Amino acid sequence: GEDVEQSLFLSVREGDSSVINCTYTDSSSTYLYWYKQEPGAGLQLLTYIFSNMDMKQDQRLTVLLNKKDKHLSLRIADTQTGDSAIYFCAESENYGQNFVFGPGTRLSVLP
Amino acid sequence: GAGVSQTPSNKVTEKGKYVELRCDPISGHTALYWYRQSLGQGPEFLIYFQGTGAADDSGLPNDRFFAVRPEGSVSTLKIQRTERGDSAVYLCASSVGTRGMGNTEAFFGQGTRLTVV
Numbered sequence: 001g002e003d004v005e006q007s008l009f010l011s012v013r014e015g016d017s018s019v020i021n022c023t024y025t026d027s028s029s030t031y032l033y034w035y036k037q038e039p040g041a042g043l044q045l046l047t048y049i050f051s052n053m054d055m056k057q058d059q060r061l062t063v064l065l066n067k068k069d070k071h072l073s074l075r076i077a078d079t080q081t082g083d084s085a086i087y088f089c090a091e092s093e094n095y096g097q098n099f100v101f102g103p104g105t106r107l108s109v110l111p
Numbered sequence: 112g113a114g115v116s117q118t119p120s121n122k123v124t125e126k127g128k129y130v131e132l133r134c135d136p137i138s139g140h141t142a143l144y145w146y147r148q149s150l151g152q153g154p155e156f157l158i159y160f161q162g163t164g165a166a167d168d169s170g171l172p173n174d175r176f177f178a179v180r181p182e183g184s185v186s187t188l189k190i191q192r193t194e195r196g197d198s199a200v201y202l203c204a205s206s207v208g209t210r211g212m213g214n215t216e217a218f219f220g221q222g223t224r225l226t227v228v
Contacts (some may be wrong), residue, residue: 004153042115042219043154043202088153096206096217097142098167101153 002026004102006089007021011108015105018076022089022104025070029091032065034074037086037104046074046087076107113137115220117203123226124193132188132223135204143186144217145178146202154202158187193227200224 003025012018013030024032033048048065049056049072056063076083089102116135124130136143141162146154156170159179168178175193180186190197200222208215 015131036206040221042221043204044219045216090153096208096215098144098147098156098159099154099217100156101146 002029002091002100004016004089004091004100006105008103008104009106009108011078011110013110014079014081017081018074018079018083018107018109020074020076020087020089020107022072022074022102023070024072024089024091024100026091026100027070028093029070030093031091031095032063032072033088033090033092033099034061034072035088035090035101036065037088043088079107079109081109081111083107089090113206115203115218117201117220117223120221121224121226123228126192126193126195126227130193130225131226132144132190132201134186134188134203134205134220136184136186136203137218138184140205140207140218141183142206142208142215142217143180144204144206145186145188146204147199148202148221148222150199157188157201168183177224190225195227198227 006022034046035043060077064073086104088104091098118133127215143160145157148154159167162183178188202222204217204219206215206217
């Protein structure tokens with residue numbers, strides 16, 4: 001079946017860049033997403049990338065997709081304490097529908 | 112309302128009891144999804160409604176789980192004979208579009224934390 005994997009923890013210093021990695025198995029994944037989950041809050045869509053792209057940049061966020069290796073990464077430039085959260089990688093065949101999520105990476109930003 | 116609303120925010124129930132979890136989607140959203148997030152894991156898809164009908168219920172774990180959306184707006188997830196393993200956060204999401212349409216972001220509610228004791 002479909003599977004999405006992520007490392008579970010990442011710690012960085014404030015001001016450094018964070019890179020969160022994800023691998024997936026489903027070749028038919030058309031859309032790949034990064035969601036952010038803060039304590040007591042719902043999942044928030046940060047960004048997504050269509051599978052025919054290999055990079056997408058949105059302000060401090062850069063998403064890289066290696067479709068051949070089924071590897072997705074999220075880079076957060078100038079990481080701030082407010083970026084501390086759990087980051088979920090997800091994939092779907094149709095945009096916004098029936099996501100398969102990874103286990104989440106807990107990002108801790110140290111002052 | 113402004114966002115997806117889920118009630119209650121927390122529910123504690125005894126093993127074997129029946130529970131209902133409610134989701135109020137964003138007004139006008141025709142698509143509605145239920146996910147289950149167990150501790151330390153990512154959300155898992157349960158069921159997808161397009162309007163009043165369940166378009167995909169392949170994620171429901173067994174026949175103790177059932178969901179309805181009788182008027183195409185509010186949805187209720189129903190769990191019979193609850194078990195301790197049902198303890199999780201149940202998330203609801205809604206979006207504007209139908210299957211196959213592009214650019215329909217799914218917006219998530221804050222979830223209902225269900226604890227079965």
